Amino acid sequence: MQTETSTSVGLRAEALLQILEVTRKLAAPFELAEVLAEIGEAARSVLRAERATVWLFEPDQGVLVLTGGPAGQKPLRASLSQGVLGLTARSRQVINVPDCKLEPLFDPAVDLDVDNDVRCMLSVPLVERATLVGVLQVVDCESGLFTAEDERVAETLAAQCVVFIQRERMSRSLAQAEKLDREIKLAREIQMSTLPSEMPRLAEYDMAGQFCPADQTGGDTFDIVALDDQRLFLLLGDASGHGIGPALSATQMTGMLRVALRLGADLDAIFAQVNNQLVEDLPEEHFVTAFFGVLDLVKHKVEYHAAGQGPLLHFHAATGVCEWLPPTTFPLGFMKYPEIAPPLQIAMAPGDILGLITDGVFETENPAGQMFGTEGVEQVLRARHEGSMSDLLARLLQAVHLFADGHPQADDITIVLLARRGELAGRTTIQRYFPRSLDSLDPMFRFVGDFIAARSLDAELHMPVCFIIEELFTNFLKYNTESVHDISLSLGHTPEQLTVRITAFDVDSFDVTSAPSVDTTKPLAERQAGGLGLHLVQQMADTLQYDYTERRSTITFTKALEAG
Amino acid sequence: MFEIRLGEQGEVIMTGRLDAAQCEKALQFMDGLPAPRVVDLAGLDYVSSAGLGVLLKTQKRVMAGGQGLRLVNANKHIRDIFKYAGFDRIFEIVPAGG
Numbered sequence: 001m002q003t004e005t006s007t008s009v010g011l012r013a014e015a016l017l018q019i020l021e022v023t024r025k026l027a028a029p030f031e032l033a034e035v036l037a038e039i040g041e042a043a044r045s046v047l048r049a050e051r052a053t054v055w056l057f058e059p060d061q062g063v064l065v066l067t068g069g070p071a072g073q074k075p076l077r078a079s080l081s082q083g084v085l086g087l088t089a090r091s092r093q094v095i096n097v098p099d100c101k102l103e104p105l106f107d108p109a110v111d112l113d114v115d116n117d118v119r120c121m122l123s124v125p126l127v128e129r130a131t132l133v134g135v136l137q138v139v140d141c142e143s144g145l146f147t148a149e150d151e152r153v154a155e156t157l158a159a160q161c162v163v164f165i166q167r168e169r170m171s172r173s174l175a176q177a178e179k180l181d182r183e184i185k186l187a188r189e190i191q192m193s194t195l196p197s198e199m200p201r202l203a204e205y206d207m208a209g210q211f212c213p214a215d216q217t218g219g220d221t222f223d224i225v226a227l228d229d230q231r232l233f234l235l236l237g238d239a240s241g242h243g244i245g246p247a248l249s250a251t252q253m254t255g256m257l258r259v260a261l262r263l264g265a266d267l268d269a270i271f272a273q274v275n276n277q278l279v280e281d282l283p284e285e286h287f288v289t290a291f292f293g294v295l296d297l298v299k300h301k302v303e304y305h306a307a308g309q310g311p312l313l314h315f316h317a318a319t320g321v322c323e324w325l326p327p328t329t330f331p332l333g334f335m336k337y338p339e340i341a342p343p344l345q346i347a348m349a350p351g352d353i354l355g356l357i358t359d360g361v362f363e364t365e366n367p368a369g370q371m372f373g374t375e376g377v378e379q380v381l382r383a384r385h386e387g388s389m390s391d392l393l394a395r396l397l398q399a400v401h402l403f404a405d406g407h408p409q410a411d412d413i414t415i416v417l418l419a420r421r422g423e424l425a426g427r428t429t430i431q432r433y434f435p436r437s438l439d440s441l442d443p444m445f446r447f448v449g450d451f452i453a454a455r456s457l458d459a460e461l462h463m464p465v466c467f468i469i470e471e472l473f474t475n476f477l478k479y480n481t482e483s484v485h486d487i488s489l490s491l492g493h494t495p496e497q498l499t500v501r502i503t504a505f506d507v508d509s510f511d512v513t514s515a516p517s518v519d520t521t522k523p524l525a526e527r528q529a530g531g532l533g534l535h536l537v538q539q540m541a542d543t544l545q546y547d548y549t550e551r552r553s554t555i556t557f558t559k560a561l562e563a564g
Numbered sequence: 565m566f567e568i569r570l571g572e573q574g575e576v577i578m579t580g581r582l583d584a585a586q587c588e589k590a591l592q593f594m595d596g597l598p599a600p601r602v603v604d605l606a607g608l609d610y611v612s613s614a615g616l617g618v619l620l621k622t623q624k625r626v627m628a629g630g631q632g633l634r635l636v637n638a639n640k641h642i643r644d645i646f647k648y649a650g651f652d653r654i655f656e657i658v659p660a661g662g
Contacts, residue, residue: 438584438585441584445581445610460641463609463641466610470583470584471612474584474614520648521650521653523654524620524623524627527620529613529620539648
């Protein structure tokens, strides 16, 4: 007994010091092979043994692997059923074999009896929180037998080694992830470089498009190509998959499209050919949803195929209705289309908006797990559709951002907006919808105030114009309670006059210009509040017109502007 | 924004915008006063026909007791509307400084 030099856990002080020395060495960064060699050397030295080897467990394959043999030699592999080695791994117990020749489980192939002269062996599991990391085997000690104390020394050493092996493995996987990150980043840069750098400037259309990449993976793309003076090609795509794949698929599709357009192919041919090529090129589980459309700038219609891409937004300016159009067929890259149905058409009336939006927008989640959805898009659109498309786009992105409330962006977000300018464009007209509620009065007044201020019109107009608008608006509320449609208010001006138009949809006719006038000279007892509003409107407006078509009531009034 | 309150002399003070969304609040306040006399409109920016209705109803009620409302300090726009509505015949309207 060496009680005076033993520690409280019963280890020789000398052994403990050696273990600490190993720990210190291993704390410096090593390649895994170096770590394993260092552990083997430490075990051999501490236990005064001939040889020590470290097997690593590969959980994916369920085998133990021994590397670090002579250069060029293949790593040895052992199953968990083989030898003392396998038993150690299965049982996670230290196995002390005093005489290998008498041990029935001993297997020279895996227990490394290379010279056929192994006498004793200590086989120690390397375990971290019940997870098998590997097995340390030490053979032939000086004294001829491994003692119980040797077992404890080996276990202590093993516990230290596990930490370093795991650290090496972790930093290795981190380095691999970093390499993948760099590759993805490069692919993403290429993907973004194919996006149009600016939007075409068109007399009758206003366009905006933006791509907001998610941090990691995503495969959105869009493109706008002028075919000739009359036609514009529109592409929006969203490639599926993870890692580097989607960015490459998206880039590939844009490339194919541009070549096809240069060759003068028509919409249907391009659609079919791009699909066929993607079927051949994409891995089986990958696909691309895409919108292929051609806008005719003269006929004001968009012909399109939507392969799994939807919903598509068609905002009808005349009614204020957002129509959501479904895809026309399944995504690109699945299979060759047996036949191509003729493209569908969207007719663009003045003020109409076509919105191509990838699912990253609709599927944006807030921390409560709710989705932005088509409702989120509609809300922004109703308030902002009369402005420029770049403004609307910025508002949409802002709304998505606010909605997410810090929840990370999981997918690429791409929005392309195309608006046919309103018929009053160029006459500085703006228009907005207001819900049928008295709560709309404040925002309406602000709308008028902003319009007057922004155009430096006579500020004195604000009050009478608001007065007339309030009377007409509350009149719509009072007499057409059935209608659920918002009320449209448009403001426009020429140097001579301010024109205000207020329209209610799906309502009965009520001609305000023929409302009975009120005798304002009657004594108090005979006076009624009712009817006074419209009477005053007739007094205050310079001109007042009423139009009723297709259950739509439109009242237009003007106020003269001071010259200069 | 619309505010209605009593001033130090017992006058009713209206400020802000008296529109259709606010007339309920104004009418309730006026109905709570047994005999309002002076209505100070110096801070009132806007009135619509719904607001005129509040004044008209209150005037009918208080005139039954003999004395009508004095509408004081209304701005030019509001005085114009009073005039179009014939209020100058049924209210005592006193412009600012009058």
